[in-house]
Amino acid sequence: MTRVAYFPDSFHEINGVAHTSRHFEDYARRRGLPFLCVRAGERREALAKEGNLTTLELPRGILSFALDRGLQFDPLWARHWPDIVRTVQDFRPEIIHITGPSEVGLLGAWLAHRLKIPLAASWHTNVHEYAALRSRWLLERLPAQPSARAARSVEATALRIAAWFYGKARVLFAPNLELCRLLEHCTGRPCHLMQRGIDARLFSPERRQCEPSDRGFVLGFVGRMSVEKNVALLVRVQRELEALGLRDFRFRIVGQGKEETWLRQHLPRAEFPGILRGEALARAYAGMDVFVFPSHTDTFANVVLEALASGVPAVVTPDGGPCSLVRHGKTGFVASDADFARAIARILGDPMLHTLMREKARAFAMGASWDAVFDGVYAAYEPVLAAAKAT
Numbered sequence: 081m082t083r084v085a086y087f088p089d090s091f092h093e094i095n096g097v098a099h100t101s102r103h104f105e106d107y108a109r110r111r112g113l114p115f116l117c118v119r120a121g122e123r124r125e126a127l128a129k130e131g132n133l134t135t136l137e138l139p140r141g142i143l144s145f146a147l148d149r150g151l152q153f154d155p156l157w158a159r160h161w162p163d164i165v166r167t168v169q170d171f172r173p174e175i176i177h178i179t180g181p182s183e184v185g186l187l188g189a190w191l192a193h194r195l196k197i198p199l200a201a202s203w204h205t206n207v208h209e210y211a212a213l214r215s216r217w218l219l220e221r222l223p224a225q226p227s228a229r230a231a232r233s234v235e236a237t238a239l240r241i242a243a244w245f246y247g248k249a250r251v252l253f254a255p256n257l258e259l260c261r262l263l264e265h266c267t268g269r270p271c272h273l274m275q276r277g278i279d280a281r282l283f284s285p286e287r288r289q290c291e292p293s294d295r296g297f298v299l300g301f302v303g304r305m306s307v308e309k310n311v312a313l314l315v316r317v318q319r320e321l322e323a324l325g326l327r328d329f330r331f332r333i334v335g336q337g338k339e340e341t342w343l344r345q346h347l348p349r350a351e352f353p354g355i356l357r358g359e360a361l362a363r364a365y366a367g368m369d370v371f372v373f374p375s376h377t378d379t380f381a382n383v384v385l386e387a388l389a390s391g392v393p394a395v396v397t398p399d400g401g402p403c404s405l406v407r408h409g410k411t412g413f414v415a416s417d418a419d420f421a422r423a424i425a426r427i428l429g430d431p432m433l434h435t436l437m438r439e440k441a442r443a444f445a446m447g448a449s450w451d452a453v454f455d456g457v458y459a460a461y462e463p464v465l466a467a468a469k470a471t
Contacts, residue, residue: 081132082461083114085173085197087188089180089204091119093151094335094355095304096255096382097179097204100276107454109133116171118164120154120184127167136167157183165191173197174468175461179204181245189248198464201249202274203259204379243267250464253457255380256401272460276382277450278389282359285391285442287366297329297428300368300392302361302383303375305337310397312339313374313417315346320421326428334364365390369434370427371412373402374420381405388412389445393437395423411441 088101101119108115114132121137128135140154168176168191176192177200178185185201192199243266246252252267253274254260260271305311314331321329331350333343344352356364365371371387371394380401384394388405394412396402397420406412413423427434 083174085116085176087178089182103450199249202253283389297369300332302334305339310374317421388441391438391442
């Protein structure tokens, strides 16, 4: 059995990396695989063992700063180096797997180099696109053409830096084929699909609890309310649906983020239940009629798969990973920003199509499983381990 030391960027937070990481650890636990997870957290007992599973959870310090709501970076994380080295050496991993250039991932990559252990890396976030979007507030002060050129330069530079970092790994993983091709081109390393699975027992149409007094359609969004999620499009969607004569709807927006105050101001009929987990989240999905996900930067979007499993058709953009999850015209629509509202209106205006999409969305999601995802990851480790043994 392959001995894996896993260094995730986040584990307890509410995001795709953390969601995948928790399921990866659970997969190793259920299979009895030798697995070490080194992560940031607040657990008092830092080192814990459960069968073949070992976890080392270490706190971030007072100088940590927020990259986004719920996402922290500790510039002094290297103070944990002695504990991490000792734990890794005791565990004797055959491969170290990181999820990105966080303080945890950087230390994991350096440790792989120092101990001459093969490195695997997962790409979960389009950091180059995020960098361009986050620089927009500054670039908007420039004239239009120089601003566009500067944005492209920021994105290209961020991609070169990310490619240099990921090129240190022997094998790469990404959640969609488009990213796999990009990484192979930029790094010269093999890249394998590492999509995400679904708990179809939790996320299910059976959790729909609509009261007879409920009126109107519910358009749902789950995720971080931030500029890179393109949440401003939700306000445009409301305006355009009303212009089309549709007013019997409201938004249900689950999550948190810097754009929440602005959205509350511009979507007066929307519900904002905050961050939900477990059955409360599953009920929120099941009570939606259409899932609307306007992001152009997501590499996969667990939330789209969770909505489909709940029997909710989704409308997504043609960019990134979400469009690979939606079967256009069958489980929802893939639409540009300009066509987003019309796609939603088409579903809401055709009860037969809506019902059929609900059924097909659920059927599609039932074919995804976490076990299949991580079986593929372990299979991709094998050529790397064989090459390491041959040297």
